[in-house]
Amino acid sequence: KAGVTQTPRYLIKTRGQQVTLSCSPISGHRSVSWYQQTPGQGLQFLFEYFSETQRNKGNFPGRFSGRQFSNSRSEMNVSTLELGDSALYLCASSYSPPDEKLFFGSGTQLSVL
Amino acid sequence: AQSVTQLGSHVSVSEGALVLLRCNYSSSVPPYLFWYVQYPNQGLQLLLKYTTGATLVKGINGFEAEFKKSETSFHLTKPSAHMSDAAEYFCAVSPNSGNTPLVFGKGTRLSVIA
Numbered sequence: 738k739a740g741v742t743q744t745p746r747y748l749i750k751t752r753g754q755q756v757t758l759s760c761s762p763i764s765g766h767r768s769v770s771w772y773q774q775t776p777g778q779g780l781q782f783l784f785e786y787f788s789e790t791q792r793n794k795g796n797f798p799g800r801f802s803g804r805q806f807s808n809s810r811s812e813m814n815v816s817t818l819e820l821g822d823s824a825l826y827l828c829a830s831s832y833s834p835p836d837e838k839l840f841f842g843s844g845t846q847l848s849v850l
Numbered sequence: 851a852q853s854v855t856q857l858g859s860h861v862s863v864s865e866g867a868l869v870l871l872r873c874n875y876s877s878s879v880p881p882y883l884f885w886y887v888q889y890p891n892q893g894l895q896l897l898l899k900y901t902t903g904a905t906l907v908k909g910i911n912g913f914e915a916e917f918k919k920s921e922t923s924f925h926l927t928k929p930s931a932h933m934s935d936a937a938e939y940f941c942a943v944s945p946n947s948g949n950t951p952l953v954f955g956k957g958t959r960l961s962v963i964a
Contacts, residue, residue: 741893
């Protein structure tokens with residue numbers, strides 16, 4: 738059974754650009770969560786989707802958005818990139834909430850120059 | 851609101867020695883508690899979780915953790931460290947209603963010295 742797949746693995750962008758990250762959950766999983774990981778702040782929750790609906794949202798500015806498609810795949814978008822957005826973005830899937838047994842992808846490493 | 855404090859951002863042990871990684875939590879309701887491990891260039895992997903019942907929880911790779919309500923702690927232990935245990939470990943908490951996402955601690959990097 739394939740794990741959680743995140744693409745791309747690495748991204749380099751410049752300030753002001755926008756970026757879209759993709760996440761394919763484990764087959765059969767309908768819930769997808771996104772986390773931002775930085776050395777200083779650790780793991781911070783961005784948002785959670787279930788059946789194409791945003792179920793929870795973390796304390797991030799509106800520049801951060803996401804969506805989930807009918808096949809449970811999810812994307813997150815960051816507009817008007819800032820240097821502080823440089824981070825590892827992790828996607829995690831589970832069968833359905835509430836289910837805290839999350840399966841994580843390897844992440845997308847975003848560098849903003 | 852829930853929060854997690856992991857004492858020590860970096861812990862170093864000798865191979866074969868006891869591993870003890872500390873985690874204290876704050877929760878206004880009975881919590882679910884988790885330990886995740888992250889190897890270099892990988893995502894997080896669940897080591898073990900406590901929901902209800904037995905307070906001593908056994909996980910993968912020989913790790914275990916004990917839920918101590920009176921101390922609001924959920925420390926992770928392993929009797930004998932192996933080189934392959936070198937990784938970053940994260941403690942996480944969630945209310946047992948499951949309706950809010952996991953809150954993670956800032957992580958503890960474990961180094962194992964030969």
